[in-house]
Amino acid sequence: MNSPKEILLLYATNSGSTFVSGQIIKDVLSPDLAVNMQNTLEFNPVDIKNYDTIILGSPSWESRGEEGMPTETMLKLFDVWSKEDFSNKNFVIYGCGDDAYINFCGAVDQMEKFVNLVKGKLIFSSLRLNAFFFELDKNVELTKKWAIGLKEKLKTLV
Amino acid sequence: MTFDIQNLKTPNACNWCPGCGNFGIWTAFKQAAEKENWNNTNSVIVAGIGCHGHINNFIELSSFEGLHGRSLPVASGIKMVNDRLNVIVFTGDGDCLAEGGNHFMHAARRNQNLTVILHDNAIYGLTTGQTSPRSPHGFKSKSTPDGNLDEPLNPLSLALSAGATFIARAYSGDVPRLTELIIQANQHKGFSVLQVLQPCVTFNKLYTHSFFQENTYHLPADYNPQDKKAAFAKILEWGEKEIPLGIIYQEDRISYEEQIPQIKEAALVANAPEKRDINEILKHYE
Numbered sequence: 001m002n003s004p005k006e007i008l009l010l011y012a013t014n015s016g017s018t019f020v021s022g023q024i025i026k027d028v029l030s031p032d033l034a035v036n037m038q039n040t041l042e043f044n045p046v047d048i049k050n051y052d053t054i055i056l057g058s059p060s061w062e063s064r065g066e067e068g069m070p071t072e073t074m075l076k077l078f079d080v081w082s083k084e085d086f087s088n089k090n091f092v093i094y095g096c097g098d099d100a101y102i103n104f105c106g107a108v109d110q111m112e113k114f115v116n117l118v119k120g121k122l123i124f125s126s127l128r129l130n131a132f133f134f135e136l137d138k139n140v141e142l143t144k145k146w147a148i149g150l151k152e153k154l155k156t157l158v
Numbered sequence: 159m160t161f162d163i164q165n166l167k168t169p170n171a172c173n174w175c176p177g178c179g180n181f182g183i184w185t186a187f188k189q190a191a192e193k194e195n196w197n198n199t200n201s202v203i204v205a206g207i208g209c210h211g212h213i214n215n216f217i218e219l220s221s222f223e224g225l226h227g228r229s230l231p232v233a234s235g236i237k238m239v240n241d242r243l244n245v246i247v248f249t250g251d252g253d254c255l256a257e258g259g260n261h262f263m264h265a266a267r268r269n270q271n272l273t274v275i276l277h278d279n280a281i282y283g284l285t286t287g288q289t290s291p292r293s294p295h296g297f298k299s300k301s302t303p304d305g306n307l308d309e310p311l312n313p314l315s316l317a318l319s320a321g322a323t324f325i326a327r328a329y330s331g332d333v334p335r336l337t338e339l340i341i342q343a344n345q346h347k348g349f350s351v352l353q354v355l356q357p358c359v360t361f362n363k364l365y366t367h368s369f370f371q372e373n374t375y376h377l378p379a380d381y382n383p384q385d386k387k388a389a390f391a392k393i394l395e396w397g398e399k400e401i402p403l404g405i406i407y408q409e410d411r412i413s414y415e416e417q418i419p420q421i422k423e424a425a426l427v428a429n430a431p432e433k434r435d436i437n438e439i440l441k442h443y444e
Contacts, residue, residue: 014367015181016333023160041371072368098176133172133181140163
């Protein structure tokens, strides 16, 4: 496996929950690990070459006619990268959703599929957050706990 | 730590629809409050009626909510009594531009030092989806099933022509930039209007998150917000990939409060009313 230099935390967000949970993850990982947090809206796809470890985050929405998908901004990046070989990169995935919908956190499943498609390495179990803002205390704690576990995992790669 | 989302927490859980743009505004405001140290000793929030108005229940700050369209008169009164307070107004496109349209114009020309955060979802969401002053021509809703016959109102051209001295626009899904614009609007000495494009994910299927993500752009660094004519032109831009975000206009002009000598040394609330013996006057009319 590759050792993490600066980690890319690439998030898509609509209502802000994936952004806020991303901030919590970044706070837990820092300052021991350098994390560059970027919005998919403004990320230049060629810049992925600068990172060995990438955390992907997206809410689940209806995109391209299907429910339970990553946002269009994330899918556009996947379109660009779909022919790449990322076997030298580590990936970690988190997402926000609502279990009132059939495909709860379907975006997480889709992002995992993408990582497999480009031969990336999923190095940690994905985080699925339910109703982030509605059960804020529980979700903040859940995110912190998951990020602490992730930090330990990433430190073993250094 | 970057930001504590539990800052200014209340016992009430948010009750907006999943994916609502109000969450972004709420998050950005709390980030701004944390950065600027807004608390119950220095700040007060005022909201009108609408989905936006619930925000008062989810931020632990002194607040007032009530009377549709009357958030600005209440805020104006609070500011007059205690101009040292940081007064922030949350209002919706219905609340601000329909029921409260008259107040909006006159508050703008008065240039009171108020920060107006205009939640613009182009629909009446709380009443389950009726056409608002921001709904586009042809827009179909429960109140206009055959399509809206009216043209939408542009709140920023209205604010600019009425005399507002800080005019900006943001998208609710971009929390970092929205946070900074809330802070800049609040730091401006005068009447600040920040229009926040915020999708109503349940009732407005036109102005979605994707729509704003695809059709907005950020004003370039060399844009001069002090050029009023350029600001007018910029405000009129609205279309495919043609919706500008950022500070569109800013003018350094004396505020309403700064022109009142009686509150120069101390806020009105700090000046106890002078007690006068009216018996002498009463005797005069005996």
